[in-house]
Amino acid sequence: MSIIEELSNRxxxxxxxxxxxxxxxxxxxxxxxxxxxxVSFDGFRAINNLNMTIDDGELRCIIGPxxxxxxxxxxxxxxxxxPDTGSxxxxxxxxxxxxxxxxxxxxxxxxxFQKPTVFEALTVFENLELAMATDKRVIPTxxxxxxxxxxxxxxxxxxxxxxxxxxxxxxxxxxxGQKQWLEIGMLLMQKPRLLLVDEPVxxxxxxxxxxxxxxxxxxxxxxxxxxxxxDMGFVRSIARKVTVLHQGSVLAEGSMDQVSNDxxxxxxxxxxxx
Ligand SMILES: Nc1ncnc2c1ncn2[C@@H]1O[C@H](COP(=O)(O)OP(=O)(O)OP(=O)(O)O)[C@@H](O)[C@H]1O
Numbered sequence: 001m002s003i004i005e006e007l008s009n010r011x012x013x014x015x016x017x018x019x020x021x022x023x024x025x026x027x028x029x030x031x032x033x034x035x036x037x038x039v040s041f042d043g044f045r046a047i048n049n050l051n052m053t054i055d056d057g058e059l060r061c062i063i064g065p066x067x068x069x070x071x072x073x074x075x076x077x078x079x080x081x082x083p084d085t086g087s088x089x090x091x092x093x094x095x096x097x098x099x100x101x102x103x104x105x106x107x108x109x110x111x112x113f114q115k116p117t118v119f120e121a122l123t124v125f126e127n128l129e130l131a132m133a134t135d136k137r138v139i140p141t142x143x144x145x146x147x148x149x150x151x152x153x154x155x156x157x158x159x160x161x162x163x164x165x166x167x168x169x170x171x172x173x174x175x176x177g178q179k180q181w182l183e184i185g186m187l188l189m190q191k192p193r194l195l196l197v198d199e200p201v202x203x204x205x206x207x208x209x210x211x212x213x214x215x216x217x218x219x220x221x222x223x224x225x226x227x228x229x230x231d232m233g234f235v236r237s238i239a240r241k242v243t244v245l246h247q248g249s250v251l252a253e254g255s256m257d258q259v260s261n262d263x264x265x266x267x268x269x270x271x272x273x274x
Contacts, residue, residue: 024091026056031224037086046072048248059220061235062228064245070228079104110192114199116179120172128154131186161185177208194224201234213237
């Protein structure tokens with residue numbers, strides 16, 4: 001086999017482009033492990049002895065009143081905020097507290113912020129294409145092989161996010177919900193192992209919320225998904241396991257029925273909503 005043929009072999013074509021990161025090892029435990037994590041802002045304990053694990057392929061919902069520490073927790077996982085003390089591991093190999101934001105993203109942790117940030121002047125297809133970095137130094141023969149690989153991946157992602165028919169539509173004229181799905185698709189292009197999704201259904205219609213529930217539940221199993229959401233109806237529709245944060249700690253964890261019947265949860269959170 002010639003070198004070109006070997007490098008163009010579909011299963012191996014990206015091998016040399018993939019950053020040299022050791023794979024996430026979940027053989028002996030969870031994909032995300034946080035232990036005794038503490039963060040203070042000017043003396044205020046935003047995260048207070050936080051302990052939490054996320055299993056590989058799990059879909060977890062995080063709820064909690066305003067100021068409970070949900071965003072700060074996501075900021076710690078993605079390397080935006082450094083905790084004062086504690087441990088945060090991605091699988092058993094990667095100590096996230098020794099890594100910066102780009103390094104953590106390269107490991108396969110994707111984050112979707114509440115507001116969609118798609119490129120409005122580009123089509124749906126082009127947005128997905130852009131989400132997959134291309135190395136301009138790659139020789140043309142390989143680039144052609146990569147293009148076929150990209151197209152296939154884009155096709156898969158378009159199907160997952162349900163935007164096949166809108167592939168040539170400018171992203172700027174998509175509905176709010178469609179933009180959110182496109183942005184989730186852009187993250188999926190990188191084949192993340194863990195997706196962090198912040199308030200995905202804020203501002204969505206009922207129909208869009210239903211579609212988003214289908215999308216997020218369809219991702220579970222293939223990757224781990226952590227969803228922070230205030231909409232209880234939505235959480236109930238997707239959640240297998242819910243973590244309730246309060247004052248920077250886990251107050252309760254379990255099924256939606258378990259946590260919503262927990263007297264402490266009712267007192268500090270669901271009670272406030274009623
Ligand atoms: N950079 C910061 N400086 C000072 N205080 C901060 C900072 N970031 C967060 N906090 C405080 O830490 C606490 C936790 O905030 P965080 O945003 O994590 O809560 P949250 O659960 O995401 O809330 P919400 O549901 O309103 O988004 C809040 O009291 C907030 O005011």
